[in-house]
Amino acid sequence: MIEEDWNAEIGDEALLPSIEKVNLLEKPNDPSSVFSRSVDSFGTDEFVDAQHQSVNSFGRGRNFAAKGFQGGNGEDAIMQNRGFKGFGQGFQERNAVDGDSTQNRWFKGFGGGFGQGTKDGQRGMPQSRTLTFKERQSLADDAGFQGGNGEDAIMQNRGFKGFGQGFQERNAVDGASTQNRGFKGFRGGFGQGTKGGQRSTLQSRTPGSREGGALADSAGPKVTYVPPPPPEDEQAIFARYQTGMNFDKYDENIVEVSGLDPPAALMSFADTNMCHTLTVNIAKAGYSKPTPVQKYSIPIILAGRDLMACAQTGSGKTAAFLVPVVAQMMKDGVTASSFKEQQEPECIITAPTRELINQIFLEARKFVYGTCIRPVVIYGGTQTDYSIRQVKQGCNILCATPGRLLDIIERGKIGLHNVKYLVLDEADRMLDMGFGADMKKLVSFPDMPQKDKRQTLMFSATFPEEVQRLAGEFLKTDFLFVVVGHVGGACSDVQQNILQVSQYFKRDKLVEILHSIGNERTLVFVDTKKKADFIACFLCQENIPATSIHGDREQREREIALRDFRSGKCPVLVATSVAARGLDIERVQHVINFDLPSTIEEYVHRIGRTGRCGNTGKAVGFFDNNSDGHLAQPLIKVLSDAQQEVPLWLTEVAFEVEGGRLPVNTQKNYRGRGKVTAGEVKIGCPAREIESWD
Ligand SMILES: Nc1ncnc2c1ncn2[C@@H]1O[C@H](COP(=O)(O)OP(=O)(O)OP(=O)(O)O)[C@@H](O)[C@H]1O
Secondary structure (H helix, E strand, O other): OOHHHHHHHHOOHHHOOOOOOOOOOOOOOOOOOOOOOOHHHOOHHHHHHHHHHHHHHHOOOOOOOEEEEEOOOOOOOEEEEOOOOOEEOOOOEEEOOOOOOOOOOEOOEOOOOOOOEOOOOOOOOOOOOOOOHHHHHHHHHHOOOOOOOOOOOEEEEOEOOOOOOEOEOOOOOOOOOOOOOOOOOOOOOOOOOOOOOOOOOOOOOOOOOOOOOHHHHHOOOOOOOOOOOOOOOHHHHOOOOOOOOOHHHHHHOOEEEEOOOOOOOOOOHHHOOOOHHHHHHHHHOOOOOOOHHHHHHHHHHHOOOOEEEEOOOOOOHHHHHHHHHHHHHHHHOOOOOOOOOOEOOOEEEEOOOHHHHHHHHHHHHHHHOOOOOOEEEEOOOOOHHHHHHHHHOOOOEEEEOHHHHHHHHHOOOEOOOOOOEEEEEOHHHHHOOOOHHHHHHHHHOOOOOOHHHOEEEEEEOOOOHHHHHHHOOOOOOOOEEEEEOOOOOOOOOEEEEEEEOOHHHHHHHHHHHHHHHOOOEEEEEOOOHHHHHHHHHHHHHOOOOEEEEOOOOOHHHHHHHHHHHHHOOOOEEEEOHHHOOOOOOOOEEEEEEOOOOOOHHHHHHHHOOOOOOOOOEEEEEEEOHHHHHHHHHHHHHHHHHOOOOOOHHHHHHHHHHHOOOOOOOOOOOOOOOOOOOOOOOOOOOOOOOOOOOO
16 A cells, blocks of 8 residues: 555644654654654553554555544543454454444454453454553543444454454444455564553563462452363374484484493493383384483483583474483382372473473483373463363373472472472473573472482573572582583574674565575564564565564464464464573474674574574574674574674674773663563673563
């Protein structure tokens, strides 16, 4: 739609004083233009409206027009909306004529929604462009619907329902659905959805903050999501993807074991006298030979030793701890504990994100198949009662994110005195400022066996020095440290390419790359939640089906986004770092760091979403001198350790930075890897954007 069309469609500009049109097609030649501002420069209100406006400019054809707000009593911004295109579900509109039931027409395609929303009959915040966020919120309580002329789909803006929901609209007169030709395929969403009919609040939780704990009382809407149960059929349980042609190359990696009297490494899974059922399950999982990290970790764990293991991404660390733990549990026997008020798991596994802990749970189901061992997974963003019900049915291996784990323990649903194995996956992340406090709290519970009375196992592809020291507090003094390849090294099966791209040209470069790679699954990492949705939406406008995942999306939408990406329905997933670690998704051929991360460790994890299990992959990073200078030197090391080409310009940038001739952006040189809760922000190191991971 050309510009003047929008002017005609959007109606009286005077009503839209505070929002410039966000025409994503415009080049940032006008630095004052809305789009040439960085996404993050928007305030919440303004951004939501801008997104709203930007969505207008996304629509193709003349089908969408916010006629501008019609006064009514002046308090109600009523937006005549000819109907967005393809918004999927979610944005609730109530017919101004009948005014009672909202007959919803759920549009196909767009699964996203915008801004904040309310649902279930509450008046949403009219998306007035002239009211502030607070004004809209207060309006949302008592504003009523105002009749319009009845000809148009008069919509009292019920506020967008947010992620994965989107837009319901009905023509006020004939009930026929408004023709929608919205942008196809965008399954992202904006802002914050609401749950349970309560008003939306833009709330970003710090990861690990308790759903059920103190925060829950003051936090927004009650979490009601209950994830669909995983398939029970054997084929689905053992579903896996093929190892790649470079799988055998793993054995070329040098393995170092630090510590006293390490047991000998395995040569094959048969080297251990595992029970028959487990041996069969390993074969069903398609594991014909152990990877290096498994060869060394399995005997160490079976020998009862504590372990810190560092191996490249995609090299089988999950099985490296699951197989020996299950083997030992089979040997020692487990207490059958169904439907007891308090469950006493033998093993607790924790990881930093909900999607990753669920993935570990699904892996555990493979190895316990046909045994009496019961794995359970609990994580934030889901109904707490659902987690409790899952645990109550019996729990030998508890897979949990920190926030929900501590909540369930504090509710007395889990007893710790029977814990024999404590596993921290992505351990460096679990121990740094992100979840370190939660982990300390976990091992400090009175009934948690002290470190000399349990086995503590830590795994990650990266282990910064300071975290190695922290780990010592959790491990027995005679723990063993296994390193496959270089500590923190990138997987050499990932072809890395760093491009110098300044902020305003990233968008075009991204589209150029995505158009060139077609439908190959691509993970695009950005540095803020807003940008994740914005870019996903922008890509849809470019006819590149994309979806988004980040910590402020509702869990249901996060899981839908991941499912659509895994299935190829949306071959592009735009993500924040919530997807940086651990996710094991088949056929991810490309990782694009639209924004490079704040630490080199996170870079290694992000590019490790591709090139897994002997498969190859490609990673492109957009290096912006103004913000990424601090990464130049660490990138050179990672590239050269992984036998990748080091661009000359990068060495020059590193030299400039070392010589202090290039500014180092404080925003990005924050060393903290974790969430930053109030009061924890390091002086001079602005906190990274917080998002709820667990
Ligand atoms: N011995 C094996 N033989 C064949 N496939 C394996 C083997 N071990 C693991 N895999 C497969 O390799 C993939 C990567 O494994 P996993 O996710 O455990 O890697 P990881 O080292 O934990 O990666 P990350 O560091 O990203 O978390 C999985 O699909 C897993 O099923």
